[in-house]
Amino acid sequence: MMKFDQILHNRKSTRSFHSTPVKEKDVTAIIEAARIAPSACNSQTWRFVTVIQKEIIRKICHEAMRPVVPNKWLEQAPLVIVGCSQLDIVANRIGGRITGIEYYQIDLGIAMEHIVLKATELGLGTCWIGWFDERRLKKILKIPKRIKVPALLAVGYPKDDSSRKRKRKPIEKIVFSEKWGQPFTPFSLV
Ligand SMILES: Cc1cc2nc3c(=O)[nH]c(=O)nc-3n(C[C@H](O)[C@H](O)[C@H](O)COP(=O)(O)O)c2cc1C
Numbered sequence: 721m722m723k724f725d726q727i728l729h730n731r732k733s734t735r736s737f738h739s740t741p742v743k744e745k746d747v748t749a750i751i752e753a754a755r756i757a758p759s760a761c762n763s764q765t766w767r768f769v770t771v772i773q774k775e776i777i778r779k780i781c782h783e784a785m786r787p788v789v790p791n792k793w794l795e796q797a798p799l800v801i802v803g804c805s806q807l808d809i810v811a812n813r814i815g816g817r818i819t820g821i822e823y824y825q826i827d828l829g830i831a832m833e834h835i836v837l838k839a840t841e842l843g844l845g846t847c848w849i850g851w852f853d854e855r856r857l858k859k860i861l862k863i864p865k866r867i868k869v870p871a872l873l874a875v876g877y878p879k880d881d882s883s884r885k886r887k888r889k890p891i892e893k894i895v896f897s898e899k900w901g902q903p904f905t906p907f908s909l910v
Pocket residue numbers: 731732733734735789791847848849850851852871885886
């Protein structure tokens with residue numbers, strides 16, 4: 721079994737998939753990883769639609785993507801997980817109104833990344849998709865108006881491993897110690 725650190729380091733966005741369907745037990749396992757995720761006030765605002773029917777995935781790809789980055793590769797994905805948010809959950813909505821923080825987006829982001837990491841452990845590739853037309857997508861999948869769809873995930877067995885590892889900023893650019901702008905040192909309290 722992959723160690724957690726390997727899972728973190730092995731994960732990268734996959735945009736080329738084998739047509740092999742994702743095993744039922746793997747679908748169950750990745751959804752379970754989302755189900756146990758934390759959420760603000762434990763409000764569990766996330767909802768998911770799993771799509772495996774080729775013609776629906778094709779429709780999503782042809783009708784619900786956006787120009788410039790049309791995510792054409794999505795058509796080959798054997799599984800698309802549509803990340804939805806239920807906005808009418810009181811604790812989440814009132815809390816968000818007071819603080820100005822969209823907790824449902826944080827909730828869904830965590831749950832979907834749980835899916836991504838569990839999928840990586842199972843040898844599946846994933847790619848987040850945030851560049852799509854929400855209105856058109858909701859129409860295709862008959863998702864009610866009150867539901868928000870912030871992101872999708874393409875899931876499948878990766879076809880090739882040639883996609884490059886994308887660079888990350890160095891620690892000192894993204895972390896400060898004690899106060900904003902102060903260089904990060906893990907020992908600043910010592
Ligand atoms: C919220 C979100 C939305 C994204 N939307 C898209 C997308 O629409 N199309 C795409 O090809 N990649 C998309 N990505 C993938 C990012 O481009 C990718 O994670 C980033 O370049 C880092 O590369 P890596 O995932 O291989 O480490 C998205 C990622 C996130 C987290």
